[in-house]
Amino acid sequence: MLSQLALYLRLGFHHIADFAGYDHILFVTALAIPYTFRNWKRLAVLVTAFTAAHSITLVVATLRMVAVSPTMVEALIPATIIVTVAMSWRSSSPGQEYAPITLSRYLMASAFGLIHGLGFSTYLRALLGEEERITLPLLAFNVGLEFGQLLILAVVLLAGVVLVPRILSRRRWVLVQVGVTGGLALLLLGQRLFAAR
Template identity: 35%
Template sequence: MEDFSFYFGLGWEHIISADALDHQLFIAAIAAIYLLKDWKQVLILVTAFTIGHSLTLALSVMDVVRFNRNWVEFLIPCTIVITASSNLFQRKFTPRSIRINYFIALFFGLIHGMGFANSIRPMLAKDQGIVSSLLGFNVGLEAGQIVVVLILLLLAQLIVNVFRVERREWVIFLSAAVFSLSVKMALERIGSL
């Protein structure tokens, strides 16, 4: 149980800490088009991201795959740029029109998982309870994502329903902000390739 708690904390910090801006931006990008009433869809979306993240992490810990850290660190903001860009072209916010987001979250979760895999692999490889450790990390990651998403959905609710800002304008504002920060992050990281 100590391993689970320790790795839960690592997963939580992986999303909540100030050093986790890239993951927070990705969550903001995938959640930008949703409102509080869409919480079930968003929960499935962040779970798809966690599944992708977990799969890459598990494969890395078992030493099935290895990734070049610099490329991964560059690709992470690129995934955010792509996700935020796709939001800018959304006209309708029906479940059918945004179904692609589940695949985006799953696929880009694989890339984001690569980013942390290089750091956590040595730690997890030494532990006897790899399953418990990975489970703890992923539950902590999911809990952190849910908190970030809840804050974003409450903010969207306030802006759209209380301040009467058009939903599309909110999506454009948040997505453009995320896009800008992510482009800056990608340009900073391209030099290390």
């Protein structure tokens, strides 16, 4: 039992932190764009709101209580990243230490978490196969995902600590994150729309 839990913890962690499936890394990075390390606690809660929401659709889709086209979900995921980058860009004002984390940000993270959960479910359903007892594997997988997301968040925020203001101004650091994250998300969206044709 413990070995099975450890296995699904690792699988959840590796799935979120996998560079081959970098869409999840991009989303967490997009959430973090307007914030500094000083704001890490509230930002961690924001990421956890995303986790709680994707846990809901991960469970219902894995249990086959809801069925959605995987092709549509795979296209929606980079779209959520692009919208998050745009919202982060809008809330990043020059000279502002960090943007407030408003109710709308929590609602946005939760709504997009529902979409990402549907994406995770395809992967998890393939892993579970015909296993009868899936409650503990689901829980362990979600905990692994959350650890992975918090690690990504820590890396992004610490990169800001190292680079700002020694190498880049706060504004330029935001621009770099918006450009890289938004550009990769647009590329991913184009690839997935082309593959769906």
